[in-house]
Amino acid sequence: MKNHTFFWFILPSLVTMMLFIAMPIGSVFIQSLHIEHGAVLTEVKNCGPFGCKMEVQVDVEATSELKKAKPLGKFNGFGTYNNRNHLAVVELSQAWNDSTNWGTYFRKIYNLPFYRALAFTLTYTFVVTPLVLMLGFCIALGVNSLPKNIKGPTIFVSLLPMIVTPLIGSLILFWMIDAEGILGASLQWLLEDPNLSLKASPNLTWVMLIVYGVWHSAPFAFIIFYAGLQTVPADTIEAAMIDGASRWERTRYVVVPHLVPLIVFITLIQLMDNFRVFEPIVSFSAQANATSLSWIIFNDLAGGEGSFFGSAGATSVLTILGVAVLLIPVLFRTWRDFKGKVV
Amino acid sequence: MTDLANRRPIGQKIVIWFFVLCWIIVAGFPFLWTMWGSFKVQGDFFSKADWTYALQGVRTQAETGAAFTGDGYFGAWVTKAFWHAALNTTIVVVSVVIISLSLGTLGGYALARSGKKYAFYLLMLALVFRAMPHITLVSGYLLPFFEWNLWGHLPTAIIVMVAINQPFTLWMLHSFFLNIPKDLDESAMVDGCTRFQAFRRVIVPVMWPGVITTGLFSFLLAYNDFTVTATLLSQSNQTMVPKIASFLGTTQTEGNVMFAVAAVVSATVPLFLLVMFFQRQIVSGLTAGAVKG
């Protein structure tokens, strides 16, 4: 394709992405290198319905001059990236010096919010992604062998976990898994443990979030695999049968290789989405036991009083870098395919 | 696969049927439970005393005089004007799907047909773009949108969702176009068509399966989105998901919670119709696309 034709075809798509993704990424990055100007504090008398008190306030007039001159704030380089709430460079080396063995070292690292979030994020990503692939594939094989007339409804029901709004879906699940809810109570009865609570223990919270993640994402893998199964060439299968290949051998040596490009695609999307997990943490109010990088960003922007744009920006940039590292193997493969395409 | 390949011993069949049945229960039960509960009062469906209240409808009996009540639906649709949110969602979803697909087919086609290195780099760049957490993007838009008086309007939310969704759309459509033989459009160009004419006359008629599948995913994104719609829309322009969240409010008022449950169930109906209607196309669309990579 000629360069200028390519340009005109891609232009509309590129313009929207540049305006609404690339520019914000750029400005978020710049913002993350800055911190706010030193606030000029004064003590004033505050009164209200509950009496008067001397309290410290920001002197808005004195601070606004600074802000006008430099609206971004004070340049801080990678200071925000390295501070205690992010990469915690100083605390890491200090923990190293204070620790006599690996156990205490890891415990100290795990006490830092960024690494704690990273631990859950990575565990979630690397447990959920393969499970989604496997479960999706099994469901696809199963549904594919059903009689035609019940396939349609089965596909619809299989898609439900993906299509019911996650925020609301997990709200209802949150009630169901409550110790008084149907799932929580049934589990207590099944395991004969009347004190079992999925929300209380850190381990069970992780398991719960992972199970939810698999449940929510399996339909995505299922529908793509199911479609892929429709294109497995019938003659190859039949040839394999005539050669005496067992069912398992046929799946292993004919079906799976045929689906490799799909596996790559699903892995790519799932790695990325799972690395950004955060909605279930909010809906299951699991933050005491499990946090993720995206949750930290959410908490910085919307968690409490006032937003930490620099902090959120730094974590966002680190998230992008994390995703890039995760995707390197997949990218190599895409590059090979791409070169293969060029004739 | 042919029927020959599907013939299997009865033992295996039972195992497979059992597995599929288990999955159906796991996938469908929470929804079924919600649908059942949407006809109860809050004290039953969200009972802290005993979950079997939801089955028997103890509080529902006490408060409304019958085992089932349509109060949730009435409250959501009539009292709280959920139809208005449904209308907004329709506008948003239809626009997002149409615009995303229009931009995406052009871009995806170009990426599939260009052998240049920059096409690869663009695909990689799209992946990086997709890695950005949405909440950071959205909070970055706030100030400029307020400054330029763009905040709160449906078109703003639509264009933002189109942009955020563009990387995925490009990737998916790009792999579909790779599957359409190059000879098709190239022979049209030999016959004297420009690239665009070839695209319009030869490619457009055969691309529908891929476009429909990608459209389904765009649809789901726009339909389910919370981050963008909750932050960028004013209350009068709310779509369904933030509206449902607003039923819950900051302090859950007795009764309003059931409006949310009823609304959730109502919001699933169009999805059901859509999947039933497009089921065949979705599957054939996916087949044409990423499979052969």
Add this chain to the structure above:
Amino acid sequence: MFLNKITLAGAFMALGTTAMAGCGISSGNVKILSNDFPAIQSVTAAASTCAGGGVTVEANLTKDHKDIMVAALTANPAQYTSVIASNSTLVTLMNDGLVRSLDALVAKHGDGLNPSQMITVDGKIMAVAFGANAQHLFSRSDILKKAGVNSIPETYEDVLAAAKAIKSAGLMDYPVALNTAAGWNLGEEFVNMYMGTGADFFKPGTAEVAVNNDHGVATLNMLKSLVAYSNPDYLTYDSNATQAEWEAGNLALATMWGTRGGAVLDDEGSTKAVSSNTVLTGAPTWGNNARPASTLWWDGIAISANISDEDAEATFIAMMKGISSDVIQANNSDTVWLGAGYMPSAASAGVSATAAAGAAPYPMLPFMGTLHGALGAEISDFLQGSESAEQALADVEAAYTAAATEKGFLN
């Protein structure tokens, strides 16, 4: 089609009566941004009746109001002419100079207001409060009596003793609840309990945090003793969850928000046994201190800085209509109203008692929110028993220091 339905409703009402519906405004835009709970719904609904003629009234009530508040008011002209603020949000807005002094408007249009409703900062009225709120004790008198506890606990030590009696009598395994969901709620519980020690959160006159001391350790230990009598899920308990637990009859002693009183005492969602035996009293004290372990909150009206004076005046008049004594009388049980016309009720007894006993308001300090966030995130490890109180407080201090440096409060 996209006309705000509130505007429409208001317009119809205006047409039905006179053109100005008794608000006395002839033109201007009124746009309100606020949190979403019953008292505010009543206020904005009443303010909306001022629409008509040249006046438009629009309201956006959302749980996520804090996320868009600063950006919405920074724009010039601001997207919203009024924000319904509280102790903490008013400070956030004032840090950036986004709200205006109301002195002139109060002098001109604020006849019916009580002097105590004025929130003054450095002598200037920055907001007009209309409602008060505080966390205080809810008790079940029947359960306490069965357990042999004859008086409603007045200190947290009494609460612990009563909880022990209830548990050992086999009445309930988990009789106590506080709003201890990790995050903002848990931070608020620490703030409340620490308030009861009478100590300061910061070194006087600076933004340097001062909770990492004996008072802090004692506060954490008290919280830990209380959650020992709470359901193991306590780290997910927000105010909706505690109310539901209460109404289901699963609790005997709980610290909950005063605004929940009305809903708890009515018959809806609960049984007669629970609602008729629920007693609302002031927040307990502890550790031989006189100050109740709670913080007083107000909700009030603030007007944006970046709008025309005409809109500001129209907004102020409409909001005065929203908090007028008619509205208060019609919605008496929604909150503890501060304006004239409020009739104290059983539902408000707890808040009134807490305020009367000398509880302190939530500190209006620019960096309080940052500390609150750090507390909510860092102390759950201690409550779960995976680290010491000293370590938890050191973590709070470190997290706060990093965040406050980014905000420019510390250098």
